Amino acid sequence: MSTPGDSLDPLPDGAMDTDYTVGQDNIEGQVGPFDYDIHDPVFLVSSLTAVAFILLTLIFPTTAGEVFKAIVGFATSTLDWYFMIVVDFFILFSVALIFSPYGRIRLGGKAARPEYNYLSWFSMLFAAGIGIGLLFFGVLEPVYHMAVSSPLDTLSPFAADGTINEDAIERARAMGLAGTYLHWGIHGWAVYVVMALALGIFTYNKGLPFSIRSAFFPILGDRVWGWWGHVIDILAVFSTLFGLATSLGLGAQQANAGLNFIFGLEISTTTQVIVIILVTAAALISVWRGLDGGVKVLSEINMVMALLFFLFVLLVGPTLAALDGFWTGLVTYVREFIPLSTPFGRTDDSYRQGWTAFYWAWWVSWAPFVGMFIARVSRGRTVREFVTCVLLIPSMTIFIWMGVFGGTAIDQLFANPDASLVKEYVIDNYSPELSLFGMLNELPFTAVTSTIAIILALIFFVTSSDSGSLVVDTITAGGKTDAPRPQRLFWVMIEGLIAIVLLIGGGLSALQAGVTATGIPFSIVMLVMCYTIVRALHSEPR
Template identity: 40%
Template sequence: MPTSAKLMVAAFVVLTVGWPALANESFGAVRDVISESAGWFYSAVVSAALIMCIVLALGHWGSVRLGADDEKPEFGWLSWTAMLFAAGMGIGLVFWSIAEPLTHYAGNPLIASWGADPSTTVRARVAMEITFFHWGLMPWALYAVAGLIFAYFTYRKSEPLTVRSAMRPLIGDAVGRWPGKLADVVAIVATVFGLATSLGFGAAQINSGLNRLFGWHVSTEHKLLIVAVIAGVAVLSVSTGLKRGIRLLSLANVWLAALILLVVLMSAPLEPILRNVSLRLGDYLANLPWLTYETARDDTGWAASWTTFYWGWWISWTPFVGLFIARISRGRTVREFILGVLLVPTAITFVWLSIMGGAAISAARAGPAIIDVARNEPALSLYAMIDFLQSGPFATLIAFAATLLVAIFFVTSADSGTLVVTTMQCGGHAEPPVLERVQWGVGMGAVAGALLVAGGLGALQAMAVAAALPFAVVLVALGVGFTAALHEDATQQWKARRARKSRRAT
């Protein structure tokens, strides 16, 4: 049945490219229906994932090891966290870290309680609070729960590294028949479309960077060419294997991102950045339940365009990131896994958003033109901010570094995604055939290209929302089955410890 995923993806590409206007209209209609009827469900799923992480990390389940009781982790902390961050955020974070704070700074429904004309300080406060909300604990809670479930059943229960393996507590031996295979198909399709959304954003930003550097004008044709080239590089990378290709590119991403952050930190006014790190982050943590409730009940259409889009995007990424994290996390305890996946990348994300968002707001206060860029051409906003902070050859050098960062993130996302999809396609095989990797690498690039042809940014957002719904249902089922299996495992461990203590006492 997983082969049917290829047919679905191929049919989507053919129909979208053949009838782009109809496809774009259909994507928008599906997005609107899901946002109106299931936006609350997406909020409930991401909230439940965060609660589950907290309970597991603090409970007695935290000592359970993902593997044999005496097994050691395969990767060191630096390599592990670098791969986590590169796979889980990457392109999207670079794309939206300037555009989103500036768009919310210009106006949003949550600012209405501050009066008709709030101050710039208040607008900056609410803008960063919303941005932290969309990029903070929620997505990483989804990834942590999914990755933990997959790693647990693979390394603790000796199941293949597939989504259907985690369904065994619910459907038993049917995991090998159509019910289990259907779960894999849902996961593969969600992964392909979720990744295609990010690849489309990446192509748009690389095109904007090349326009800034070399005058290469922004067009759909150039974006398609970028998708083709980078997808080809990703296919070559994934064929070299996890420890060489993805690991080295992920480490390069971390150092390049750190360099860009350092330059921005040294160039931008410090006051907004320090406020973000302290007060804005505190606002986010204190208001997290309120933000969840307010965005879930919003009926103005704003939350559908932002929060529901993000929750759908993260959910559609969950099988990909979850399986990838599981693949690199053998030997870690449940507590170590959750704390590492939930807190370390989130902390890095907050630092990135605090610095880039603070610099963007400083640019908006100096001149509102950058707000129009963020709202109308979000892919250009990063380069507009760079030009505000620097000038001359140094600004060009930083713009080049930013474009290279997006390109490498593009490769690592496509690289990791291709490895995960082919692993699912091949029934959990740790080293899928190269031909399968090539086919899916090309397939993901084709989907991204089709979405760019159909409607650009709007089509990418609509597809992220739509692709998430089937897997959100699967994820709930996985959580229920995992809770039952983990409880049984932890209870057996507790009884064994008691028995050993009793024998020693006698």
């Protein structure tokens, strides 16, 4: 393996004269009588700050709720333009890499070859970045954007007096799906491209630790092993923790809603907290069983169940309407891509500020988590192959899912608007966690499919918590991927506790606040990464 000094040329301030494999001793963990292997500053600061946040939110929930709402308001209404420009830049950066000479460079060097075939690799790319979102937003977003918050000021098909404007239906349906595709398509995956490519090139090609700080070696040199690097890794830890906590909180809300829909169980913060505790306990068992015996088994079960669930909705529901919704939304998404993506175009303020800005912060907060996973399974791919596939393959899969679920719900809504539970839960009495179950209510075997949806949500919950704890533990252990299991158990519990205190401290607005608060500084970190990626690629033989 080459040293950083061998492969990064040139570096600032005469850094090339030093072998920084010696500097890496500064981030090596330690093993003692209690079987731990940590990077002291990062682990200590991250864990103590997380515990302090949990305690303060529990002690002062009202004050915390007000602070959370203020953070969301500032980030989404004042910095919406910033988030949109940043993520647009990530797309331009990714596309530029595809068509540049750097596209021929392989992750791992010229002799490296992929460890996984295309089918396995594509499956892992898809599984890595979806989480609970497909279930929570698959019905909610297309219907909401069609009727309430139009992406491009499209006329709502529902007039103020409740009558339906037939002329507006097709345009509104197309824009509702296109607006959903914007939030789940290549914009978000471009965020993952930057993070995963940075980790891959600096770990596999430059011989640096599998840690976020390694991407900043071209700028910081030896200082990357000191407090500059500590701050970067700590930001990555909190970005991951709050991104995961948001997903876990949404998953608990949807599971609670499903239990209410089927069994009449009360929808309350208390119930959601109990759900989080039970699922966190399951995640602890999964972590203890290890990667192969825990999260791998659950992921395989989840993927099969998700596929069967999707096929049921497609084949039993209005199949042609669902497929037509997918295609119409895709065409509109491509046609309106620029006005949907830019902050100064015709985009509706409530759509841009209430949805897009939050989503871009959420994708950024998930970047260390998903980016690390993608990097770990992508060694041997060329930069061109890597970027193209990460941008397009998961996006198209998600478009099909969202198009079918959203198209089915919209068709149900207009077939019988007066009796539609989708209309009640999304338009009349906004209950986002119930939107999926409103759609399932119109299909056969409602109790069975709703139960499956709850199980899917809970398994997504467990696998996200398990995988997220691995990533956070890797960062706080100085880039090691084989740290002792008790450390991962600790981070599983911290993730669950943060999700609980966010729900107690303000519900959905608190979940959004956690994401946006960490997304702002970490987006700056990722912008700098784009520069260091180019520096690293430029030093590679082509």
